Amino acid sequence: MxxxxxxxxxxxxxxxxxxxxxxxxxxxxxxxxxxxxxxxxxxxxxxxxxxxxxxxxxxxxxxxxxxxxxxxxxxxxxxxxxxxxxxxxxxxxxxxxxxxxxxxxxxxxxxxxxxxxxxxxxxxxxxxxxxxxxxxxxxxxxxxxxxxxxxxxxxxxxxxxxxxxxxxxxxxxTPGILWPKFEDPEVGYKLAVTGAIKEQVFDIYEVSLKLLQWLAEYNPEKLKERYRMNELNPEATKLLWDIGVKRGLLVSGGLVDESKVAQLILKEFREGLLGRYTLDLPPM
Structure with a gap:
Protein backbone atom coordinates (compact mmCIF):
# COMPACT_ATOMS: atom_id res chain seq x y z
CA MET A 1 0.00 0.00 0.00
CA THR A 174 -1.97 24.12 18.19
CA PRO A 175 -1.45 23.83 14.43
CA GLY A 176 -2.11 20.36 13.00
CA ILE A 177 1.52 19.68 12.25
CA LEU A 178 2.04 16.60 14.40
CA TRP A 179 1.83 14.08 11.59
CA PRO A 180 1.85 10.34 12.22
CA LYS A 181 4.78 8.33 10.93
CA PHE A 182 4.07 6.48 7.70
CA GLU A 183 6.86 3.90 7.71
CA ASP A 184 4.35 1.11 8.36
CA PRO A 185 2.13 0.73 5.25
CA GLU A 186 -0.70 -0.46 7.50
CA VAL A 187 -0.70 2.92 9.26
CA GLY A 188 -1.00 4.68 5.91
CA TYR A 189 -3.84 2.40 4.88
CA LYS A 190 -5.78 2.97 8.11
CA LEU A 191 -5.34 6.75 7.86
CA ALA A 192 -6.54 6.59 4.26
CA VAL A 193 -9.72 4.60 4.91
CA THR A 194 -10.71 6.76 7.89
CA GLY A 195 -10.24 10.01 5.91
CA ALA A 196 -7.26 11.39 7.83
CA ILE A 197 -5.22 12.04 4.67
CA LYS A 198 -6.11 13.65 1.37
CA GLU A 199 -7.38 11.31 -1.34
CA GLN A 200 -5.00 12.88 -3.87
CA VAL A 201 -2.03 11.13 -2.25
CA PHE A 202 -3.22 7.52 -2.35
CA ASP A 203 -4.80 5.10 -4.81
CA ILE A 204 -8.49 5.15 -3.87
CA TYR A 205 -9.20 2.00 -5.87
CA GLU A 206 -6.44 -0.06 -4.19
CA VAL A 207 -7.36 1.17 -0.70
CA SER A 208 -11.06 0.41 -1.24
CA LEU A 209 -10.24 -3.10 -2.50
CA LYS A 210 -8.23 -3.86 0.62
CA LEU A 211 -11.01 -2.46 2.82
CA LEU A 212 -13.66 -4.44 0.93
CA GLN A 213 -11.70 -7.67 1.32
CA TRP A 214 -11.41 -7.07 5.07
CA LEU A 215 -15.10 -6.19 5.46
CA ALA A 216 -16.11 -9.31 3.52
CA GLU A 217 -14.09 -11.46 5.93
CA TYR A 218 -14.92 -9.57 9.12
CA ASN A 219 -18.61 -8.77 8.71
CA PRO A 220 -20.01 -10.27 5.47
CA GLU A 221 -23.63 -10.01 6.63
CA LYS A 222 -23.40 -6.23 6.95
CA LEU A 223 -22.07 -5.96 3.39
CA LYS A 224 -24.84 -8.21 2.08
CA GLU A 225 -27.45 -6.14 3.89
CA ARG A 226 -26.06 -2.77 2.76
CA TYR A 227 -25.68 -3.72 -0.91
CA ARG A 228 -28.62 -6.15 -1.06
CA MET A 229 -26.65 -9.21 -2.07
CA ASN A 230 -27.37 -12.84 -1.34
CA GLU A 231 -23.72 -13.86 -1.74
CA LEU A 232 -20.39 -12.02 -1.81
CA ASN A 233 -17.85 -12.73 -4.53
CA PRO A 234 -14.63 -13.89 -2.79
CA GLU A 235 -12.52 -11.74 -5.15
CA ALA A 236 -12.50 -8.10 -4.06
CA THR A 237 -12.23 -6.78 -7.63
CA LYS A 238 -15.37 -8.70 -8.65
CA LEU A 239 -17.17 -7.79 -5.44
CA LEU A 240 -16.49 -4.10 -6.11
CA TRP A 241 -17.85 -4.64 -9.64
CA ASP A 242 -21.00 -6.31 -8.25
CA ILE A 243 -21.57 -3.35 -5.90
CA GLY A 244 -21.22 -0.99 -8.86
CA VAL A 245 -23.87 -2.91 -10.77
CA LYS A 246 -26.21 -2.93 -7.75
CA ARG A 247 -25.83 0.82 -7.28
CA GLY A 248 -26.03 1.62 -11.00
CA LEU A 249 -22.58 3.24 -11.07
CA LEU A 250 -22.00 2.57 -14.76
CA VAL A 251 -20.35 4.28 -17.70
CA SER A 252 -21.21 4.00 -21.38
CA GLY A 253 -21.26 0.42 -22.62
CA GLY A 254 -22.61 -0.87 -19.32
CA LEU A 255 -19.18 -1.00 -17.67
CA VAL A 256 -18.82 -0.26 -13.97
CA ASP A 257 -17.24 3.07 -13.01
CA GLU A 258 -14.69 1.54 -10.62
CA SER A 259 -13.47 4.91 -9.35
CA LYS A 260 -16.98 5.96 -8.30
CA VAL A 261 -17.61 2.60 -6.60
CA ALA A 262 -14.30 2.92 -4.71
CA GLN A 263 -15.29 6.40 -3.53
CA LEU A 264 -18.72 5.13 -2.49
CA ILE A 265 -17.25 2.29 -0.39
CA LEU A 266 -14.84 4.66 1.40
CA LYS A 267 -17.56 7.25 1.97
CA GLU A 268 -20.02 4.73 3.41
CA PHE A 269 -17.34 3.18 5.62
CA ARG A 270 -16.36 6.62 6.99
CA GLU A 271 -20.00 7.47 7.69
CA GLY A 272 -20.56 4.23 9.63
CA LEU A 273 -23.05 2.88 7.08
CA LEU A 274 -21.07 -0.37 6.77
CA GLY A 275 -20.87 -0.88 10.55
CA ARG A 276 -18.81 0.32 13.52
CA TYR A 277 -15.22 -0.88 13.38
CA THR A 278 -11.94 -0.38 15.25
CA LEU A 279 -8.92 -1.13 13.06
CA ASP A 280 -6.25 -0.77 15.79
CA LEU A 281 -6.70 -3.35 18.53
CA PRO A 282 -5.48 -2.73 22.11
CA PRO A 283 -2.63 -4.83 23.53
CA MET A 284 -3.81 -8.05 25.13
Whole structure:
Protein backbone atom coordinates (compact mmCIF):
# COMPACT_ATOMS: atom_id res chain seq x y z
CA MET A 1 0.00 0.00 0.00
CA UNK A 2 2.07 2.92 -1.31
CA UNK A 3 0.95 6.22 0.20
CA UNK A 4 3.10 9.14 -0.88
CA UNK A 5 3.49 11.27 2.24
CA UNK A 6 6.83 12.35 3.62
CA UNK A 7 7.56 12.63 7.35
CA UNK A 8 10.07 15.47 7.58
CA UNK A 9 12.37 15.26 10.62
CA UNK A 10 12.97 19.03 10.45
CA UNK A 11 9.24 19.79 10.55
CA UNK A 12 8.77 17.35 13.40
CA UNK A 13 11.62 18.94 15.38
CA UNK A 14 9.97 22.36 14.96
CA UNK A 15 6.58 20.98 16.01
CA UNK A 16 8.17 19.34 19.04
CA UNK A 17 9.77 22.63 20.11
CA UNK A 18 6.48 24.51 19.71
CA UNK A 19 4.63 21.99 21.87
CA UNK A 20 7.38 21.90 24.51
CA UNK A 21 7.36 25.73 24.74
CA UNK A 22 3.57 25.77 25.10
CA UNK A 23 3.63 22.96 27.69
CA UNK A 24 5.20 25.36 30.21
CA UNK A 25 1.99 27.42 30.04
CA UNK A 26 -0.56 24.63 30.49
CA UNK A 27 -1.82 22.40 33.29
CA UNK A 28 -3.13 19.51 31.20
CA UNK A 29 -2.90 18.27 27.61
CA UNK A 30 -5.86 17.07 25.56
CA UNK A 31 -4.65 14.55 22.97
CA UNK A 32 -7.23 13.79 20.28
CA UNK A 33 -7.12 10.37 18.63
CA UNK A 34 -9.49 8.68 16.20
CA UNK A 35 -11.24 5.99 18.26
CA UNK A 36 -11.15 3.68 15.22
CA UNK A 37 -7.35 3.92 14.98
CA UNK A 38 -5.90 5.07 18.33
CA UNK A 39 -2.38 3.94 17.39
CA UNK A 40 -2.33 4.98 13.74
CA UNK A 41 -3.79 8.43 14.50
CA UNK A 42 -1.18 9.26 17.12
CA UNK A 43 2.14 10.99 16.70
CA UNK A 44 4.96 8.73 17.91
CA UNK A 45 6.70 11.60 19.73
CA UNK A 46 3.74 12.59 21.92
CA UNK A 47 4.62 10.32 24.86
CA UNK A 48 8.19 11.60 24.79
CA UNK A 49 7.11 15.26 24.52
CA UNK A 50 4.43 15.16 27.22
CA UNK A 51 6.23 12.91 29.67
CA UNK A 52 4.12 12.78 32.85
CA UNK A 53 2.17 15.96 32.12
CA UNK A 54 -1.48 15.28 33.05
CA UNK A 55 -3.25 14.16 29.87
CA UNK A 56 -6.81 13.51 28.76
CA UNK A 57 -6.92 11.25 25.71
CA UNK A 58 -10.00 12.10 23.65
CA UNK A 59 -11.06 9.04 21.64
CA UNK A 60 -12.97 11.03 19.04
CA UNK A 61 -15.43 9.65 16.45
CA UNK A 62 -16.33 6.95 18.98
CA UNK A 63 -19.76 6.68 17.32
CA UNK A 64 -17.98 5.06 14.35
CA UNK A 65 -15.80 2.69 16.42
CA UNK A 66 -16.63 -0.68 17.95
CA UNK A 67 -17.92 0.34 21.44
CA UNK A 68 -16.59 -2.76 23.22
CA UNK A 69 -13.08 -2.24 21.81
CA UNK A 70 -13.23 1.47 22.72
CA UNK A 71 -13.80 0.42 26.35
CA UNK A 72 -10.80 -1.91 26.11
CA UNK A 73 -8.71 0.99 24.78
CA UNK A 74 -9.82 3.20 27.66
CA UNK A 75 -8.60 0.59 30.15
CA UNK A 76 -5.35 0.02 28.22
CA UNK A 77 -4.51 3.75 28.10
CA UNK A 78 -5.33 4.45 31.75
CA UNK A 79 -2.45 5.74 33.93
CA UNK A 80 -2.41 7.77 37.16
CA UNK A 81 -1.81 10.90 35.03
CA UNK A 82 -3.68 9.78 31.86
CA UNK A 83 -7.43 9.24 31.43
CA UNK A 84 -9.16 8.32 28.18
CA UNK A 85 -12.67 9.49 27.28
CA UNK A 86 -14.83 8.28 24.37
CA UNK A 87 -16.29 11.30 22.57
CA UNK A 88 -18.42 12.08 19.55
CA UNK A 89 -17.69 15.76 18.85
CA UNK A 90 -20.35 16.02 16.13
CA UNK A 91 -23.20 15.07 18.50
CA UNK A 92 -21.42 16.33 21.62
CA UNK A 93 -21.55 12.96 23.39
CA UNK A 94 -18.95 12.47 26.13
CA UNK A 95 -17.87 16.11 26.18
CA UNK A 96 -19.28 16.81 29.64
CA UNK A 97 -16.71 14.37 31.01
CA UNK A 98 -13.79 16.43 29.68
CA UNK A 99 -13.79 19.33 32.23
CA UNK A 100 -14.55 16.90 35.07
CA UNK A 101 -11.63 14.60 34.22
CA UNK A 102 -9.29 17.56 33.61
CA UNK A 103 -10.19 18.98 37.04
CA UNK A 104 -9.57 15.61 38.67
CA UNK A 105 -6.12 15.27 37.04
CA UNK A 106 -4.94 18.73 38.18
CA UNK A 107 -6.71 18.86 41.57
CA UNK A 108 -3.49 18.36 43.54
CA UNK A 109 -1.66 21.00 41.50
CA UNK A 110 -4.50 23.52 41.98
CA UNK A 111 -4.62 22.79 45.72
CA UNK A 112 -0.90 23.62 45.98
CA UNK A 113 -1.48 26.95 44.22
CA UNK A 114 -4.37 27.74 46.58
CA UNK A 115 -2.19 26.88 49.60
CA UNK A 116 0.30 29.50 48.40
CA UNK A 117 -2.49 32.06 48.38
CA UNK A 118 -2.98 32.13 44.61
CA UNK A 119 -6.46 33.07 43.40
CA UNK A 120 -8.48 30.34 41.64
CA UNK A 121 -8.07 30.42 37.85
CA UNK A 122 -9.19 28.50 34.79
CA UNK A 123 -7.46 25.21 34.02
CA UNK A 124 -5.12 25.81 31.08
CA UNK A 125 -5.27 23.07 28.49
CA UNK A 126 -3.43 22.40 25.24
CA UNK A 127 -5.21 20.58 22.40
CA UNK A 128 -3.00 18.23 20.39
CA UNK A 129 -3.59 15.86 17.53
CA UNK A 130 -2.71 15.02 13.96
CA UNK A 131 -4.53 16.88 11.15
CA UNK A 132 -8.19 16.03 10.56
CA UNK A 133 -8.70 14.21 13.85
CA UNK A 134 -11.35 16.74 14.88
CA UNK A 135 -9.49 19.31 17.03
CA UNK A 136 -11.40 22.34 15.77
CA UNK A 137 -14.82 20.74 16.18
CA UNK A 138 -13.80 19.56 19.67
CA UNK A 139 -12.79 23.11 20.65
CA UNK A 140 -15.94 24.65 19.20
CA UNK A 141 -18.09 22.18 21.12
CA UNK A 142 -16.33 22.88 24.42
CA UNK A 143 -16.45 26.62 23.86
CA UNK A 144 -20.09 26.61 22.76
CA UNK A 145 -19.53 28.81 19.73
CA UNK A 146 -17.58 28.77 16.49
CA UNK A 147 -14.19 29.66 17.92
CA UNK A 148 -12.00 28.04 15.26
CA UNK A 149 -12.36 27.29 11.60
CA UNK A 150 -13.41 23.69 10.99
CA UNK A 151 -13.36 21.49 7.93
CA UNK A 152 -12.77 17.96 6.75
CA UNK A 153 -9.59 18.92 4.93
CA UNK A 154 -6.46 17.94 6.87
CA UNK A 155 -4.55 20.93 8.21
CA UNK A 156 -7.23 23.63 8.57
CA UNK A 157 -5.73 25.13 11.76
CA UNK A 158 -2.83 27.46 10.96
CA UNK A 159 -1.77 29.28 14.17
CA UNK A 160 -1.90 29.16 17.94
CA UNK A 161 -4.68 30.84 19.90
CA UNK A 162 -6.06 30.80 23.45
CA UNK A 163 -9.82 30.26 23.77
CA UNK A 164 -11.93 30.56 26.92
CA UNK A 165 -14.70 27.98 27.35
CA UNK A 166 -18.03 28.62 29.04
CA UNK A 167 -16.82 26.57 32.01
CA UNK A 168 -13.55 26.28 33.89
CA UNK A 169 -11.14 25.72 30.99
CA UNK A 170 -8.86 27.83 28.81
CA UNK A 171 -7.81 26.06 25.61
CA UNK A 172 -4.65 26.51 23.58
CA UNK A 173 -5.09 25.24 20.05
CA THR A 174 -1.97 24.12 18.19
CA PRO A 175 -1.45 23.83 14.43
CA GLY A 176 -2.11 20.36 13.00
CA ILE A 177 1.52 19.68 12.25
CA LEU A 178 2.04 16.60 14.40
CA TRP A 179 1.83 14.08 11.59
CA PRO A 180 1.85 10.34 12.22
CA LYS A 181 4.78 8.33 10.93
CA PHE A 182 4.07 6.48 7.70
CA GLU A 183 6.86 3.90 7.71
CA ASP A 184 4.35 1.11 8.36
CA PRO A 185 2.13 0.73 5.25
CA GLU A 186 -0.70 -0.46 7.50
CA VAL A 187 -0.70 2.92 9.26
CA GLY A 188 -1.00 4.68 5.91
CA TYR A 189 -3.84 2.40 4.88
CA LYS A 190 -5.78 2.97 8.11
CA LEU A 191 -5.34 6.75 7.86
CA ALA A 192 -6.54 6.59 4.26
CA VAL A 193 -9.72 4.60 4.91
CA THR A 194 -10.71 6.76 7.89
CA GLY A 195 -10.24 10.01 5.91
CA ALA A 196 -7.26 11.39 7.83
CA ILE A 197 -5.22 12.04 4.67
CA LYS A 198 -6.11 13.65 1.37
CA GLU A 199 -7.38 11.31 -1.34
CA GLN A 200 -5.00 12.88 -3.87
CA VAL A 201 -2.03 11.13 -2.25
CA PHE A 202 -3.22 7.52 -2.35
CA ASP A 203 -4.80 5.10 -4.81
CA ILE A 204 -8.49 5.15 -3.87
CA TYR A 205 -9.20 2.00 -5.87
CA GLU A 206 -6.44 -0.06 -4.19
CA VAL A 207 -7.36 1.17 -0.70
CA SER A 208 -11.06 0.41 -1.24
CA LEU A 209 -10.24 -3.10 -2.50
CA LYS A 210 -8.23 -3.86 0.62
CA LEU A 211 -11.01 -2.46 2.82
CA LEU A 212 -13.66 -4.44 0.93
CA GLN A 213 -11.70 -7.67 1.32
CA TRP A 214 -11.41 -7.07 5.07
CA LEU A 215 -15.10 -6.19 5.46
CA ALA A 216 -16.11 -9.31 3.52
CA GLU A 217 -14.09 -11.46 5.93
CA TYR A 218 -14.92 -9.57 9.12
CA ASN A 219 -18.61 -8.77 8.71
CA PRO A 220 -20.01 -10.27 5.47
CA GLU A 221 -23.63 -10.01 6.63
CA LYS A 222 -23.40 -6.23 6.95
CA LEU A 223 -22.07 -5.96 3.39
CA LYS A 224 -24.84 -8.21 2.08
CA GLU A 225 -27.45 -6.14 3.89
CA ARG A 226 -26.06 -2.77 2.76
CA TYR A 227 -25.68 -3.72 -0.91
CA ARG A 228 -28.62 -6.15 -1.06
CA MET A 229 -26.65 -9.21 -2.07
CA ASN A 230 -27.37 -12.84 -1.34
CA GLU A 231 -23.72 -13.86 -1.74
CA LEU A 232 -20.39 -12.02 -1.81
CA ASN A 233 -17.85 -12.73 -4.53
CA PRO A 234 -14.63 -13.89 -2.79
CA GLU A 235 -12.52 -11.74 -5.15
CA ALA A 236 -12.50 -8.10 -4.06
CA THR A 237 -12.23 -6.78 -7.63
CA LYS A 238 -15.37 -8.70 -8.65
CA LEU A 239 -17.17 -7.79 -5.44
CA LEU A 240 -16.49 -4.10 -6.11
CA TRP A 241 -17.85 -4.64 -9.64
CA ASP A 242 -21.00 -6.31 -8.25
CA ILE A 243 -21.57 -3.35 -5.90
CA GLY A 244 -21.22 -0.99 -8.86
CA VAL A 245 -23.87 -2.91 -10.77
CA LYS A 246 -26.21 -2.93 -7.75
CA ARG A 247 -25.83 0.82 -7.28
CA GLY A 248 -26.03 1.62 -11.00
CA LEU A 249 -22.58 3.24 -11.07
CA LEU A 250 -22.00 2.57 -14.76
CA VAL A 251 -20.35 4.28 -17.70
CA SER A 252 -21.21 4.00 -21.38
CA GLY A 253 -21.26 0.42 -22.62
CA GLY A 254 -22.61 -0.87 -19.32
CA LEU A 255 -19.18 -1.00 -17.67
CA VAL A 256 -18.82 -0.26 -13.97
CA ASP A 257 -17.24 3.07 -13.01
CA GLU A 258 -14.69 1.54 -10.62
CA SER A 259 -13.47 4.91 -9.35
CA LYS A 260 -16.98 5.96 -8.30
CA VAL A 261 -17.61 2.60 -6.60
CA ALA A 262 -14.30 2.92 -4.71
CA GLN A 263 -15.29 6.40 -3.53
CA LEU A 264 -18.72 5.13 -2.49
CA ILE A 265 -17.25 2.29 -0.39
CA LEU A 266 -14.84 4.66 1.40
CA LYS A 267 -17.56 7.25 1.97
CA GLU A 268 -20.02 4.73 3.41
CA PHE A 269 -17.34 3.18 5.62
CA ARG A 270 -16.36 6.62 6.99
CA GLU A 271 -20.00 7.47 7.69
CA GLY A 272 -20.56 4.23 9.63
CA LEU A 273 -23.05 2.88 7.08
CA LEU A 274 -21.07 -0.37 6.77
CA GLY A 275 -20.87 -0.88 10.55
CA ARG A 276 -18.81 0.32 13.52
CA TYR A 277 -15.22 -0.88 13.38
CA THR A 278 -11.94 -0.38 15.25
CA LEU A 279 -8.92 -1.13 13.06
CA ASP A 280 -6.25 -0.77 15.79
CA LEU A 281 -6.70 -3.35 18.53
CA PRO A 282 -5.48 -2.73 22.11
CA PRO A 283 -2.63 -4.83 23.53
CA MET A 284 -3.81 -8.05 25.13
Missing amino acids: DIQIQWFPGHMAKAKRQVQDALKLVDVAFELLDARIPVSSSNPMIDQILGQKPRVIILNKSDLADPSITKQWQRALDRPYIKAIAVDTIKGEGLKEVPRVASMLVAEQMAKLAAKGRRPRAIRCMVLGIPNVGKSTFINRLVGRKATKTGDTPGVTKGQQWIRTQGSLELLD
